[in-house]
Amino acid sequence: MKINSELCSGCGACAAACPFGALVIKGNKAEKTDACTDCGACASACSFEAIQAGSGSDNGGDAHDLNSYKGVWVYLELKDRQLRGVALELLAQGRKLADEMGQELAGVLLGDNVADLANEVFANGADRLYLVEDPCYGRYDADQYTAAMTELINTYRPAVILLGATHNGRDLAPRVAARIKTGLTADCTGLSIDTETGLVAWTRPAFGGNIMATILCPNHRPQMGTVRPRVFKRAEPDCGRTGTIVRAKTKATTSRVKWIKSIKSLKESVNLEDAEIIVAGGRGMGKPESFALVSELAELLGGAVGASRAVVDAGWMPADHQVGQTGKTVAPRVYIACGISGAIQHLAGMQGSDVIVAINRDASAPIFTVAHYGIVGDVNEVLPALINEIRCATA
Amino acid sequence: MEQDVRPKTADPREERTLKIVVCVKQVPDTTEVKIDPKTNTLMRQGVPSIVNPHDKHALEMALSLRDQLGGSVTVLSMGPMQSQEALRECLAMGADHAVLLSDRAFGGADTLATSYTLAAGIRKIGEFDLIICGKQAIDGDTAQVGPEMAEHLGIPHITYASQVEAGADGAPVRVHRDGEEGTEILEVKLPVLLTVTHYGDGPRLPVVKGIRRAFRAEVDVWSVNDVEVDRNVLGLKGSPTQVRRIFSPDKRCGCEMIPGDACAAASVVATKLRELRIIGVGS
Numbered sequence: 001m002k003i004n005s006e007l008c009s010g011c012g013a014c015a016a017a018c019p020f021g022a023l024v025i026k027g028n029k030a031e032k033t034d035a036c037t038d039c040g041a042c043a044s045a046c047s048f049e050a051i052q053a054g055s056g057s058d059n060g061g062d063a064h065d066l067n068s069y070k071g072v073w074v075y076l077e078l079k080d081r082q083l084r085g086v087a088l089e090l091l092a093q094g095r096k097l098a099d100e101m102g103q104e105l106a107g108v109l110l111g112d113n114v115a116d117l118a119n120e121v122f123a124n125g126a127d128r129l130y131l132v133e134d135p136c137y138g139r140y141d142a143d144q145y146t147a148a149m150t151e152l153i154n155t156y157r158p159a160v161i162l163l164g165a166t167h168n169g170r171d172l173a174p175r176v177a178a179r180i181k182t183g184l185t186a187d188c189t190g191l192s193i194d195t196e197t198g199l200v201a202w203t204r205p206a207f208g209g210n211i212m213a214t215i216l217c218p219n220h221r222p223q224m225g226t227v228r229p230r231v232f233k234r235a236e237p238d239c240g241r242t243g244t245i246v247r248a249k250t251k252a253t254t255s256r257v258k259w260i261k262s263i264k265s266l267k268e269s270v271n272l273e274d275a276e277i278i279v280a281g282g283r284g285m286g287k288p289e290s291f292a293l294v295s296e297l298a299e300l301l302g303g304a305v306g307a308s309r310a311v312v313d314a315g316w317m318p319a320d321h322q323v324g325q326t327g328k329t330v331a332p333r334v335y336i337a338c339g340i341s342g343a344i345q346h347l348a349g350m351q352g353s354d355v356i357v358a359i360n361r362d363a364s365a366p367i368f369t370v371a372h373y374g375i376v377g378d379v380n381e382v383l384p385a386l387i388n389e390i391r392c393a394t395a
Numbered sequence: 396m397e398q399d400v401r402p403k404t405a406d407p408r409e410e411r412t413l414k415i416v417v418c419v420k421q422v423p424d425t426t427e428v429k430i431d432p433k434t435n436t437l438m439r440q441g442v443p444s445i446v447n448p449h450d451k452h453a454l455e456m457a458l459s460l461r462d463q464l465g466g467s468v469t470v471l472s473m474g475p476m477q478s479q480e481a482l483r484e485c486l487a488m489g490a491d492h493a494v495l496l497s498d499r500a501f502g503g504a505d506t507l508a509t510s511y512t513l514a515a516g517i518r519k520i521g522e523f524d525l526i527i528c529g530k531q532a533i534d535g536d537t538a539q540v541g542p543e544m545a546e547h548l549g550i551p552h553i554t555y556a557s558q559v560e561a562g563a564d565g566a567p568v569r570v571h572r573d574g575e576e577g578t579e580i581l582e583v584k585l586p587v588l589l590t591v592t593h594y595g596d597g598p599r600l601p602v603v604k605g606i607r608r609a610f611r612a613e614v615d616v617w618s619v620n621d622v623e624v625d626r627n628v629l630g631l632k633g634s635p636t637q638v639r640r641i642f643s644p645d646k647r648c649g650c651e652m653i654p655g656d657a658c659a660a661a662s663v664v665a666t667k668l669r670e671l672r673i674i675g676v677g678s
Contacts (some may be wrong), residue, residue, distance in 0.1 A: 012440070016436075017438070035502040037638050040639075041437065041640075044436055171552075175552070178542070183635030186537040194639070207536075213641050215639060216637050258583070260569065262578070271575065271576070326592070334671065343426060357664055357667075373653055378657070382660060386664055386665065389662055393669060
């Protein structure tokens with residue numbers, strides 16, 4: 001990135017727009033610091049055309065060697081010995097990337113006695129399945145899974161790997177990326193192929209959801225990224241599809257972490273990520289006791305209860321109900337936001353919902369910019385009325 | 396919540412002392428950030444810098460363990476000199492030592508380069524039993540640095556840690572790890588790295604004595620020459636991921652506002668829910 005100091009007026013718009021705080025105004029001229037990542041946000045903000053965005057740094061990387069990496073892989077996470085929803089969503093999206101790149105789509109499955117899932121993997125678009133079966137993979141373990149993934153990557157050399165940004169996905173992906181020493185982009189909401197470079201363009205929210213960043217991994221392989229559940233849609237499975245199963249063998253390794261037991265303490269009402277219906281409450285509910293209305297409506301509709309960060313911080317609701325950038329990302333069929341103002345961080349967690357109904361006393365609340373249906377009113381009046389209507393409707 | 400896991404004997408020689416390092420980042424308060432409506436770009440001016448909220452929870456876990464079992468808590472950060480403010484706030488909360496890795500060579504780093512640099516800082520700090528990190532920073536939002544650091548240091552890691560139970564000296568610790576379906580209990584020998592979202596009732600407030608102490612305390616500032624690193628792996632140069640562009644998220648318009656009083660509005664919503672077959676499908 002270069003600043004033309006002759007054109008620079010020292011207005012500071014560039015410094016204000018920089019997400020990395022990498023610009024300072026000295027002697028009425030803008031100067032860049034070493035925190036600059038060449039993202040180009042400053043160039044967009046400058047009305048004097050004094051900034052020329054950079055073309056990215058050159059960290060080396062042998063072009064021929066990079067091109068020898070082929071194929072799009074999807075890490076297939078399991079829940080109760082079934083493929084997690086996000087795995088199927090990533091097969092669908094991975095299929096599109098693979099087609100655009102003219103390469104194969106493969107699923108990677110680590111587990112114990114899980115070969116029967118192969119048909120579902122092919123039906124959802126994969127050409128190949130790398131199957132690694134052993135009792136040691138019966139339960140997710142960072143040491144075992146990182147070792148296995150690393151071995152597979154070094155043997156089969158994929159160009160791209162997609163993983164679900166689940167608790168385990170966000171545990172495994174960075175460990176693998178650091179071991180392989182490659183680039184990983186987290187929580188992507190958009191994936192495409194950059195036409196100029198043929199690289200995967202990973203688009204994701206940053207700064208609490210206030211901005212979107214598109215990231216590239218030009219000189220390292222594989223290009224890795226995680227994607228939150230419900231961001232992409234599954235495809236219609238084609239049960240006639242077949243593919244190749246590669247039974248990969250991995251070297252035995254020991255884990256440094258021992259699983260003692262699980263406490264299945266989360267009731268269905270807190271499993272927000274899989275919920276079809278969510279009723280969520282914010283500070284606009286007024287007081288913690290009013291949350292009973294939110295819970296009642298959720299129960300009536302057979303849905304889960306969500307909460308904004310504000311009410312979790314205030315201690316009205318436990319943290320596992322939090323929806324948002326630092327909470328859970330949800331994409332239910334219906335999201336009813338009660339007394340939630342709609343801070344960007346909250347919207348980042350729920351704007352993928354199919355139908356959003358918002359109830360807020362303030363007509364200018366940002367929640368109404370993403371809602372499909374809005375009611376300006378007092379939640380403590382609207383919710384009882386809605387609960388009543390639904391009781392009558394289902395009576 | 397069961398917190399007291401002190402060994403049964405009162406013999407202090409059987410109390411363990413834990414050397415804990417907490418990684419902390421100073422971040423802009425992204426809940427306060429606005430977008431300039433004219434240029435559609437970020438407006439960082441006047442946005443206060445804070446200690447990353449998850450890091451405060453990580454620090455609280457560390458301080459609680461130290462208070463129970465004895466030991467020391469060192470806070471470590473990588474950033475510009477201004478990050479010293481965040482470290483002083485951590486000292487005021489009760490941390491014992493503070494170290495800042497600050498150098499032009501570290502600038503522009505993605506998570507791989509950042510984690511590598513922090514790992515080098517930890518190696519220089521020396522022996523440790525536990526490293527505790529906040530799950531993610533509210534500006535980068537990646538949640539990658541913690542596990543990547545553990546890999547660079549060759550130690551195990553556990554993410555989403557909500558509780559730690561330490562027993563007698565030398566024994567493995569038990570860590571509660573939160574997942575989508577519930578919590579698991581895992582056992583691991585120290586040293587280990589943990590990442591934390593929320594801890595207990597939240598971070599303690601600094602007390603006056605702590606604030607005074609923090610104001611007078613030394614923050615060790617280390618440059619690239621103070622740590623053993625391969626310069627090719629630092630900063631922007633050492634970052635495999637590059638930002639291609641930054642833009643503002645699309646604002647979708649077109650919310651259908653439902654008029655009328657509470658009852659009228661409720662009736663309309665109920666109708667919509669029926670149309671979507673959410674209700675009235677013979678449940």
